[in-house]
Amino acid sequence: MNRKLRMGMVGGGRGAFIGNVHRMAANLDGKIELVAGCFSSDPEKSKLSGEDLFLSPDRVYASYEEMAEKEAQREDKIDFVSIVVQNHLHFPVAKAFLEAGFNVICDKPLTHDYEQALELREIVRKSGRVFALTHNYTGYPMVKEARRLVRDGELGRILKIVAEYPQGYAVGDVEGDGQGKINNWRSDPKIAGISNCMGDIGTHAHNLIRYITGLEIDEICSELTAFIPGRVLDDDGNNLVRFTGGAKGIIHASQISNGDENALNIRVYGTKASLEWHQEDPNELIVKYANAPRKIYRRGNDYISEAASGHGYTRTPFAHPEGFIEAFANIYLAAARAIADQIDGNPAPAEGYDFPTVDDGVAGVAFIKSTVESSASSQKWLKFPAI
Ligand SMILES: NC(=O)c1ccc[n+]([C@@H]2O[C@H](COP(=O)([O-])OP(=O)(O)OC[C@H]3O[C@@H](n4cnc5c(N)ncnc54)[C@H](O)[C@@H]3O)[C@@H](O)[C@H]2O)c1
Numbered sequence: 001m002n003r004k005l006r007m008g009m010v011g012g013g014r015g016a017f018i019g020n021v022h023r024m025a026a027n028l029d030g031k032i033e034l035v036a037g038c039f040s041s042d043p044e045k046s047k048l049s050g051e052d053l054f055l056s057p058d059r060v061y062a063s064y065e066e067m068a069e070k071e072a073q074r075e076d077k078i079d080f081v082s083i084v085v086q087n088h089l090h091f092p093v094a095k096a097f098l099e100a101g102f103n104v105i106c107d108k109p110l111t112h113d114y115e116q117a118l119e120l121r122e123i124v125r126k127s128g129r130v131f132a133l134t135h136n137y138t139g140y141p142m143v144k145e146a147r148r149l150v151r152d153g154e155l156g157r158i159l160k161i162v163a164e165y166p167q168g169y170a171v172g173d174v175e176g177d178g179q180g181k182i183n184n185w186r187s188d189p190k191i192a193g194i195s196n197c198m199g200d201i202g203t204h205a206h207n208l209i210r211y212i213t214g215l216e217i218d219e220i221c222s223e224l225t226a227f228i229p230g231r232v233l234d235d236d237g238n239n240l241v242r243f244t245g246g247a248k249g250i251i252h253a254s255q256i257s258n259g260d261e262n263a264l265n266i267r268v269y270g271t272k273a274s275l276e277w278h279q280e281d282p283n284e285l286i287v288k289y290a291n292a293p294r295k296i297y298r299r300g301n302d303y304i305s306e307a308a309s310g311h312g313y314t315r316t317p318f319a320h321p322e323g324f325i326e327a328f329a330n331i332y333l334a335a336a337r338a339i340a341d342q343i344d345g346n347p348a349p350a351e352g353y354d355f356p357t358v359d360d361g362v363a364g365v366a367f368i369k370s371t372v373e374s375s376a377s378s379q380k381w382l383k384f385p386a387i
């Protein structure tokens with residue numbers, strides 16, 4: 001590739017949360033340039049957001065449909081679109097751009113419901129385009145090292161996994177103090193889907209388990225709760241899990257865990273060793289043994305494997321902390337490599353590309369569906385859909 005990849009964006013206008021994170025992540029390695037966008041459903045806001053980003057006015061669009069159509073006609077069309085709108089729009093926007101011939105990077109959850117997820121997977125397969133899903137926590141080098149250790153058998157047989165994602169930002173709403181911290185689309189089923197907490201953050205914990213261990217859920221038993229008065233959707237949930245192959249686990253996520261910030265943590269217990277990783281201390285991976293001292297792996301050191309430090313996944317030397325943006329950028333880096341290979345006609349590497357795919361998205365939406373259905377059936381154990 002002898003030029004930067006051209007990126008378009010749908011969503012992420014003035015005042016939006018994750019769009020700006022995507023732009024920073026895309027920008028970090030100098031391989032991608034934002035050239036077009038539809039940043040809001042309000043054309044005036046889209047235009048103003050485009051001005052903020054110094055985009056050429058003829059490439060700032062009033063609707064995503066117009067953007068897909070007009071970009072497809074350009075010589076210098078975008079190479080991919082980044083989708084950072086709310087959940088209910090992921091499907092129609094992704095479909096419009098895939099069918100217009102574009103590669104897609106989309107935020108999670110994949111779609112608003114399970115049927116859409118299955119349909120989108122078919123559309124991706126038919127299109128032959130690259131589709132990456134920003135389950136960004138898999139971008140951390142020490143998460144990649146954890147996966148490498150499990151794959152190399154360093155933990156032995158996996159017996160138990162505990163993954164949690166407690167946040168406390170909405171606890172004020174429980175007492176009705178008027179802060180209204182989830183008083184936006186996340187509490188609206190028409191936009192968020194059938195779950196708030198499990199869909200928003202539980203899916204990250206689930207994805208992290210799948211990425212590190214390769215294990216799929218076989219059966220699940222869930223209790224979801226809406227602690228916030230008047231809310232339809234969950235703000236807390238606890239899931240017991242049986243994995244294929246016999247491992248057991250617990251996945252919990254919460255937005256009312258008072259004092260917790262973004263405490264995504266995972267513990268994997270094996271017959272030879274165990275590991276733990278904490279998102280709020282992401283440069284470190286702890287490996288524990290029954291009869292030996294613990295090992296602490298730290299990002300950027302020479303002993304860290306190629307899987308975690310190769311491919312540009314580590315940018316600064318050890319002791320200079322890397323974090324959220326860098327991990328996000330690693331998803332962009334891997335997806336950009338796949339898109340550039342496709343443009344250049346290069347074959348995909350034998351080991352594949354290291355970014356979450358549409359299959360991971362289907363698994364995530366299956367997770368949401370299963371937790372909600374199990375909880376609604378008085379916490380019955382349910383079979384997890386085959387992915
Ligand atoms: N990966 C992560 O860690 C992470 C974190 C936060 C949010 N998310 C996901 O990102 C998505 C967006 O979340 P957010 O918190 O940034 O929401 P947000 O409400 O802050 O931003 C959504 C943006 O989409 C725009 N938009 C809405 N309809 C549009 C349309 N028809 N055309 C163009 N733009 C439109 C809005 O104007 C806004 O700019 C959600 O699906 C959410 O689950 C992921």
